[in-house]
Amino acid sequence: MKKWLRPALDLALLAALVAAPLYLSAYHLSLLGRFLAMAILSLGLCLVWGWSGVLSLGQGVFWGLGAYVLVMHLKLVGLQPGDMPDFMLWSGLDHTPGWWTLFRHPAVALAGVLIVPTVAAAGLAWLVFNRRVGGIYFALITQALALAFATLLISEQAYTGGFNGLTDFTTVLGHYIVDPSFQRALYWITVGALAAAFLFCRWMGKTNFGKVLLAIRDGESRIRFLGYNPAGYKTIAFAIGGAFAGISGALYVLHVGVISPAMVGVMPSIEMVVAVAVGGRSSFTGVILGTLLVNFGKDWISSAMPEMWQLSIGLLFILVVTLLPKGLAGIPELGRQITERIRRRTARRGVEPEVLAITQKN
Amino acid sequence: MGHLAVLTGQLFNGISVGSILLLTALGLALSFGLMNVINMAHGEMLMVGGYVAYLTCRFVHGPAGFLLALLFSFLGAAVLGGVLEVTVIRWLYGRPLDTLLATWGVSLILQQGARSLFGAIGVDVVAPHWLSGSVAINHGVLAGLTLPYVRIFIILLTIVTFALLLLFIARTRWGLFLRAVHQDREMAQALGVNTKWVDLLVFAAGTGVAGLAGAALALIAPVTPTVGQSYVVYAFLVVIVGGLGSLLGTALAALLVGLFSSTVQMFTGVSLSDVFLLVLVIVFIQFRPRGIIFQRSRVMKEA
Numbered sequence: 001m002k003k004w005l006r007p008a009l010d011l012a013l014l015a016a017l018v019a020a021p022l023y024l025s026a027y028h029l030s031l032l033g034r035f036l037a038m039a040i041l042s043l044g045l046c047l048v049w050g051w052s053g054v055l056s057l058g059q060g061v062f063w064g065l066g067a068y069v070l071v072m073h074l075k076l077v078g079l080q081p082g083d084m085p086d087f088m089l090w091s092g093l094d095h096t097p098g099w100w101t102l103f104r105h106p107a108v109a110l111a112g113v114l115i116v117p118t119v120a121a122a123g124l125a126w127l128v129f130n131r132r133v134g135g136i137y138f139a140l141i142t143q144a145l146a147l148a149f150a151t152l153l154i155s156e157q158a159y160t161g162g163f164n165g166l167t168d169f170t171t172v173l174g175h176y177i178v179d180p181s182f183q184r185a186l187y188w189i190t191v192g193a194l195a196a197a198f199l200f201c202r203w204m205g206k207t208n209f210g211k212v213l214l215a216i217r218d219g220e221s222r223i224r225f226l227g228y229n230p231a232g233y234k235t236i237a238f239a240i241g242g243a244f245a246g247i248s249g250a251l252y253v254l255h256v257g258v259i260s261p262a263m264v265g266v267m268p269s270i271e272m273v274v275a276v277a278v279g280g281r282s283s284f285t286g287v288i289l290g291t292l293l294v295n296f297g298k299d300w301i302s303s304a305m306p307e308m309w310q311l312s313i314g315l316l317f318i319l320v321v322t323l324l325p326k327g328l329a330g331i332p333e334l335g336r337q338i339t340e341r342i343r344r345r346t347a348r349r350g351v352e353p354e355v356l357a358i359t360q361k362n
Numbered sequence: 363m364g365h366l367a368v369l370t371g372q373l374f375n376g377i378s379v380g381s382i383l384l385l386t387a388l389g390l391a392l393s394f395g396l397m398n399v400i401n402m403a404h405g406e407m408l409m410v411g412g413y414v415a416y417l418t419c420r421f422v423h424g425p426a427g428f429l430l431a432l433l434f435s436f437l438g439a440a441v442l443g444g445v446l447e448v449t450v451i452r453w454l455y456g457r458p459l460d461t462l463l464a465t466w467g468v469s470l471i472l473q474q475g476a477r478s479l480f481g482a483i484g485v486d487v488v489a490p491h492w493l494s495g496s497v498a499i500n501h502g503v504l505a506g507l508t509l510p511y512v513r514i515f516i517i518l519l520t521i522v523t524f525a526l527l528l529l530f531i532a533r534t535r536w537g538l539f540l541r542a543v544h545q546d547r548e549m550a551q552a553l554g555v556n557t558k559w560v561d562l563l564v565f566a567a568g569t570g571v572a573g574l575a576g577a578a579l580a581l582i583a584p585v586t587p588t589v590g591q592s593y594v595v596y597a598f599l600v601v602i603v604g605g606l607g608s609l610l611g612t613a614l615a616a617l618l619v620g621l622f623s624s625t626v627q628m629f630t631g632v633s634l635s636d637v638f639l640l641v642l643v644i645v646f647i648q649f650r651p652r653g654i655i656f657q658r659s660r661v662m663k664e665a
Contacts, residue, residue, distance in 0.1 A: 055459045127644055131651035136400050136458050140598040141643065147595050148636040155633030266591070270466060277463060310474040317467030321460045322453055 010285055017191050021184050030255060033187040035295040036194050037251035042276050042287040043197045044244030050282030052237040053217030058142030059245050059272050061149045062117035064264030066246025067253040069116050072100055073109030074169035091158035106173060113250040114243055121242025122235055129231040143266060150265035165260025177257065190251050197244055201284045213237055274313060277320050280329025290328055367507040372624050378513040380620025381520035385575030386593055387600040387612050388527065389568020395606040396544050396564050399451055400462045403469035405590025407569040409476060410442055411435035411576025412585035416485050428490045432577050439573020444566040476587040484584025516578045523571060524613060540564055599643050605653015614654050
């Protein structure tokens, strides 16, 4: 691939996204908006899994933390002075707990969206990686975390809204959520956040930090012999992944207007990984495209044939992992390999040099 | 009912939960230790075992029906596991995280398949006559304690299966091969052990035992398409806590997890006990990152 081609493609993608309100219906725009919010999480997963080799099956937890923190704020600002959220009344609480009211101030809430998931991710990662436990164990622990988080949310109904989750919020910083102009602004904010996250990833890939991450993925013991401490690097990478997940969750919940335990558990966390695997786990552009593709596919399949979704995502998982481990982003490389093989084979048979030149060009 | 009776009852429940966890985790620990492969579809082997038991009990009546069901669940799950090993897992050796994802895909397909065949609502396996009833203690400090036959049977089944498995590994030719491959795969290969067959055999045996666990579980809870998923996460934690050194570690870990969650549940309820269990595991690996029993080795492993 030519050197200028990749940034050009990225720019074209960005332009297409920014201009989307011009050519998409309100319904599809709203879908695109929430999937772009998911793409921010995918970028984080790309950094964590594709670059550092750490598979997280519990990314929904950090996503959920971001979403819940923001929704707690939105529920609080929607109240009359002296009131408390409706589900708390129903569950028999007599006052709003302090760790809820903390997020009444918008600045605290925004800081919380960033800080809570980041700190949770960093803490977990440090506890596990510092003892040199990694790889499969970490994946299994994060999955158990997703399960525990979802059951905890369901059981603590008085504080979390239980199985139904939290919904019914109308205003954000004084704007009505259903207002079309707010929806459009929200869409562009999402695109902006995604672009910023993308640039951050690109920049990080070029730094020494990014290179050490790749080296850890490809040979952790060697990097340790060279004097680096992989635990610190992996923890920072995982914390960034957690922060991205939190931002993604907060934006997503603004698009859909509801957050519930069913959106953060084991299954949704796995679907986040599928999207990244389909796009190509270590390609930033790839995971964005993969997320859009898988989510639009899910929307289409589950409205046309609901029972087929689980079958198709299962098949997709098996096929991508076995046949296309680099995902969509690996297709150009695969194509190059195939043409190379054909070229060699024809060369062996003694094909005319002109023909060779032509196949090489293609 | 006295305090001691309640406590003993909870301990008994914990041991029976631990038994099912052990049957589930044995296959996971074996295939993880031997091939560095985590089979996310392992829980579905439980489910398959449960459905096979259900079908057998529907067609075969009489006291032998359930024993036959146990045999068929073992065989059914083992054959399915063998097919899974040959079609998917064999192609992904050396890529443990990818195996994990591919087998997750398999698990989704199996779940959906069960949902289409049997419906989303669970089916029941009625315990045979010789298993209905319970041991009741009416006198002494344990007065009021009842121990259902079904749970006693599950504990016995686990002990027998575990002992047979240990005997198989310690005494048979294939068990010798298994130990050889576990110690040094390349060396075993060089000495003429067909490692592909060992892998296949161990994997199928492990899923077969999980099928057995599914049949046992069907006695105390309805079989649903997602029955495996709820158990397998705990089985993974058992594997982490148990370590890869020996199956004894797995057994201890299963007992520990079973007792821990049933004790904590007495005080906090089911959902919080999940959280505490996870905290326990994370605290545990701070002290023994490689499990209760592990092999000392100078080999540098990228895992």
